[in-house]
Amino acid sequence: MTPIAGIVAIVLCGCRELQSVLAPQGPQARQIAELSWILFGAAAVILLLVAILVFLATVGPDAARVRLARSSSVVVCGLAMPLVVLGAALAYGLWLTRSVASTSGDDAVRIEVTGEQWWWRIAYPMPGGGDVASANEIRIPLGRPVDLTLRSADVIHSFWVPNLAGKVDMIPGRTTRMRVVADRVGVFRGQCAEFCGGPHGLMAFEVVALPPDEFDDWLLAQAADAREPSSPAGWRGKHVFLAAGCGGCHAMRGTAAVGAIGPDLTHLASRRRIGAGTLAASPADLVRFITDSQHAKPGNRMPPFQVLEGDAARAIVTYLIEAH
Numbered sequence: 001m002t003p004i005a006g007i008v009a010i011v012l013c014g015c016r017e018l019q020s021v022l023a024p025q026g027p028q029a030r031q032i033a034e035l036s037w038i039l040f041g042a043a044a045v046i047l048l049l050v051a052i053l054v055f056l057a058t059v060g061p062d063a064a065r066v067r068l069a070r071s072s073s074v075v076v077c078g079l080a081m082p083l084v085v086l087g088a089a090l091a092y093g094l095w096l097t098r099s100v101a102s103t104s105g106d107d108a109v110r111i112e113v114t115g116e117q118w119w120w121r122i123a124y125p126m127p128g129g130g131d132v133a134s135a136n137e138i139r140i141p142l143g144r145p146v147d148l149t150l151r152s153a154d155v156i157h158s159f160w161v162p163n164l165a166g167k168v169d170m171i172p173g174r175t176t177r178m179r180v181v182a183d184r185v186g187v188f189r190g191q192c193a194e195f196c197g198g199p200h201g202l203m204a205f206e207v208v209a210l211p212p213d214e215f216d217d218w219l220l221a222q223a224a225d226a227r228e229p230s231s232p233a234g235w236r237g238k239h240v241f242l243a244a245g246c247g248g249c250h251a252m253r254g255t256a257a258v259g260a261i262g263p264d265l266t267h268l269a270s271r272r273r274i275g276a277g278t279l280a281a282s283p284a285d286l287v288r289f290i291t292d293s294q295h296a297k298p299g300n301r302m303p304p305f306q307v308l309e310g311d312a313a314r315a316i317v318t319y320l321i322e323a324h
Helices: 002-013 027-059 062-069 071-096 212-222 232-243 283-296 311-322
Strands: 109-116 119-125 131-135 137-141 146-152 157-160 168-170 176-180 186-192 204-210
Touching (some): 027 062, 027 071, 062 071, 109 137, 109 168, 131 212, 146 157, 146 168, 168 176, 232 311
Parallel strands (some): 137 204
Antiparallel strands (some): 109 119, 119 131, 146 176, 157 168, 157 186
C-alpha cells in the first residue's frame, strides 16, 4: 500500500494552485493552459488508438493482422498520421500563443530581473532616472501589462512563473523580454527552471500582484532611503552592520553601505521571504540566516557570521526592520 499511497500523494500535489500551469491567473498563462489541455486530450486519444492497434496486431482476427502488416499501413500509421497530428498541434500552438511575446507599450510597467547564483536581482527603472533595487520578490500592479527584461550575471538560468506565463531562459550575454499580466490580486511563486548548480532548487521568488494604487504607493516607499533607527537596539544594529563589513556586499541606501555583490537590504522588512524563498522574513529567520546561512541554504555565497550570534545579530535585525 505504501507505493500506491506515494503515487496518490504525488498526483494530489499537482492539484494545488501554487506554481501550477493548470491554474492560470493571466492571459499568457491561460493560453498555455488551454494548449496543455488540448495536448493532453490528443495524447489520450492517440494512446487509445495505439493500444487498439497493438491489440489487433497481436491477438486480433487474421484479416486485421494481415492488413496492419502491409507497408501502406506502416506508412499511414507511422509517418503520415504523426506528421498530420504534430503539424496541426504546432500550427495551433503558434496561433494560440502569438501574443505571448513581449511588445513594448507606453502604459507597461518595466522591471529588470537578473538571475545570479542563487538569487534574483530586481530593479524598477524610475521615470526620472535611476532605479529602485529589490531582490527575490517582484511586485506588479493588477491588470496592467508588465514588461520584464531578463538577464543572467553568470550561468544559464530560467525564469518561470507558471500561474502567469511560460518559461524563458536567461542566457549570459543576452537580454530576453517577456510580458505578464495578473488577473487577480495574489502571490504567485516562481522558480529557476534551469539547473544552475549548487542550491538551484532553493532559487525561488514570488510575484505579488497588488491593486494599482497600492503598487504605486509601495514603489514610492521603496524609492526612499533607509530610515534612521528608532530604538537603542536599532542604533547598535546599524553600528554593528557597518562595523562588521556587511556594507561590503549589501547596500542600505542613504548610508555608507553601498555593496552590490549581494541583495540590496534597504527595504528588506517589506519582503515576504528571504534567501530566495528559503525562509520567511521573520526576525527569528533573519537571525538564523545571518549567523548560519549555510545551514539554512547550503551552498549559497553568504558566509556564516557565527561571531554575530546573540545580541549582535538580533540588533542587526532590529536595524533592518526599523530602516524600512
